[in-house]
Amino acid sequence: MALTPEELAALQAGVDPRAYFADPMAAARAGLLDPETIQRGPTTIKPGSTIPTSRVDKAKDFAQNALTRVRGALGQVPIGSFGLMGGAVAPVLTAVGEAGAGRPTGALGALGAGAAGVGTGALLARMLPGPYGKIASAVLPAIGGMIAAPTGAQLAESAKRSLTGDPITGRDDLKNALAEQYLMSKQGLDIYDRAQGIQTSNILDLNQGFADQEYLNLQRMNPLIQKMNNAALVRQQALMATQGQQYAMLGTLATAGKLATGSQAERGATIRAALGSNPYAGSNLQAPGISFG
Secondary structure, eight states: OOOOHHHHHHHHTTOOHHHHHHOHHHHHHTTSSOGGGSOOOSOSOOTTOOOOOSHHHHHHHHHHHHHHHHHHHHHHSOHHHHHHHHHHHHHHHHHHHHHHTTOHHHHHHHHHHHHHHHHHHHHHHHHSOHHHHHHHHHHHHHHHHHHHHHHHHHHHHHHHHHHHOOOOTTOOSHHHHHHHHHHHHHHHHHHHHHHHHHHHHHHHHHHHHHHHHHHHHHHHHHHHHHHHHHHHHHHHHHHHHHHHHHHHHHHHHHHHHHHHHHHHHHHHHHHHHHHHTOTTTTTSOOOTTOOOO
C-alpha cells in the first residue's frame, strides 16, 4: 500500500503513522496535518481560528461569535420591519402623552395619524430603487410617524373643540380661551335655568297645596255651613211670616180707617142734605154765624 504524503512526512519526522491515524490532533500540533481538515464534533470554535490560550482570547472569540450570529439574524429580517417598528414609537409615545394630559381625543388622533404617516413613509420608500430604498425604508416610516402623530393629535382636539365647544385641556391660545369663556357662560345659564325651574316648580307646588288645603277646609266646614244656611233660612221664613202678618194687620187697620172716615163723611153729607132739603129750614131760627145751606 502506498503511503500518502502526510504519512511519508510522519515517517521522516520519526512519528509512527499509526499514531497519526489514532490522534489527528497530535499530528496537527506537530504540524503534520492541517487543522482545517480535521473533522470535529459540536464546537464553538470557528474553522480557521486558533485555540484560545487566555481569558481575553476566549472573550474575544465569544464576542466575535455572538456578533456573527447577530449579523446573521439581522440579515434574515427585512430592514423595512425595523422602519415600521421605529415609526410606531413616536405615535405610541405621543398617544401616551396626550392621554396623560387629559386629551383622549388627541391620543386617538395621534395613533390614527401616526399609522397613516408610517404607512406613507413606507410607501414612499418602496418607490426608491436599490440601496436608497432600503435606507429610506428604515428612515421614512419613523419620520412619517414623528411628523404625523403630533399633527393628528392637534387636529383631532381642534375638531372636537369646533364640534362640541369644549376647550382643549392644557392649551392657552385665543380659541381655547373663548371656548372656556363660552363653556363657563353656558354653565352659568344652565345653573340659572335650573334655579328658575326650581323656583317656578316650588311656586306651582305651593299654589297647588293651597288649593288642595282650601278644598279640604271647605269639605270639613261644609256641614257647618249647611247648618248655618238652614238656620238662616228658618229665620228668614219666620221674619217673612211676621212681616206678612204685620202687613195684613196694617192693611186691615188702613181699610178700617178708610171705611170709618168714609162712613163719617157720608153721615155728615146725609145730615147736611137732610137739613138742606127741609122745607122748614128757612123758618128755623138761626143763630148768628151758623149757616145750614
